[in-house]
Amino acid sequence: MKLMINHQTHYQYSDWTKNSIQYIKMTPQSNGHQYIHSWDVSVPGLKQIKRDAFNNVWLTSTQIEPYQQMLIMAQGVVEINFENQxxxxxxxxxxxxxxxxxxTLCNTEMLDxxxxYVPTIQLSNFQKLAEALLNYMPYTTASTSVTQTAMESFSMQQGVCQDHSHVFIAMAKALxxxxxxxxxxxxxxxxxxLASHAWAEIFLEGQWHIIDVSNQLFRPESHVYVAIGRDYWDVAPVRGVRGQGGIETMHSIVQVLAC
Structure with missing residues (x-):
């Protein structure tokens, strides 16, 4: 299945921003699950491409000229290997x-x-745990922020895909x-x-297994991999620092269409 992806992130500032640096992880790679037919990340400034400790593509963009708006756009065509499990x-x-x-720390309440649902370590039990988590923490749009920990999200009993993934990862590691x-x-x-997504994976019997808590999906039939890490902060699509700029507002537009 071929997918056409368009991911736009718009930033606006109340004052002129100077001397900013953006760290961008929005570049998928070809592997046994997917083939990248084309991909491009468009961002103003001087660009440098590296690899991080997890072998993710890491683009650094430096802006010298003052600005009050910035658009970062990633787009391309990716083909998924539908047979991959x-x-x-x-x-x-x-x-x-x-x-x-x-x-991704786990407290006693979370471990209990x-x-x-996981009295013994086997995949079917972790899938039951994922189902129980979604019932306990219903998907609730805009209910949390990226700074929340797994323990905080679990105590709120709601969240989005990032929260579901952090809580599940914390529990799995505690086991x-x-x-x-x-x-x-x-x-x-x-x-x-929202087509921009995050999910968890666990390593059992020599394989990584997908645990998409938010969608109750356990095969990557509809997923495009961009970056892998221990938590959100290892794979954040955009992080950066800036001088001045006042108040920042940001909104994203993501389209994933079959082609």
Whole structure:
């Protein structure tokens, strides 16, 4: 299945912004799950492309001239291998994804919840846990912020895909199962769904398995991989620093269409 993706991020500032740097992770790569027919990230300024510790493509853009608006646009065509059942393989040790992060810590209440559905370590039990989490934390648009931790999101009993992924990862790691955070895109017929997406994966029996809590999907049939890490902060699409600029406002437009 071929997908045409257009991801626009618009920034506006109440004052002139000077000397800013943007760190952008919005570039998918070809692998056993997907083939990138074309892809381009458009952003003003001087650009440099590197790889991060997780082998994600990391574009750095430096702006010297003052500005009050900025558009970052990523677009291209990606073909998904519909027969693939697992998360993508890489050269990283799964043990890396047992490392704790501030965002994916697990408290006693969360561990008790997880152990109800995962009395033994097997994939079907983790899928039951994902179902229970969505019932406990219904998907609620704009209910949280990117700064929230797994423990905070779990206590609120609601969230979006980022929160679902963080909570699930925290629980899996507390059960001593490697778990990672994946950012990317999701193709769905319902265009009201935000196509920019995040999900979790766990490492069992020598394979990475997708656990998309928000959509209750356990095969990557509709998913495009962009970046992999331990939590959101490892894969954030755009992070940066700036001088001045006043108040920042941002909105995104994402389209994922079959072609």
């Amino acid at each position: 697992f998360g993508i393989t890489d050269q990283l040790s799964p043990v890396l994804f047992l490392q704790p992060t501030a965002t 919840f997880a152990q109800q 001593n199962v490697p778990a990672r955070y994946v950012s990317g895109y999701l193709y769905v017929n319902n265009q009201s769904h």
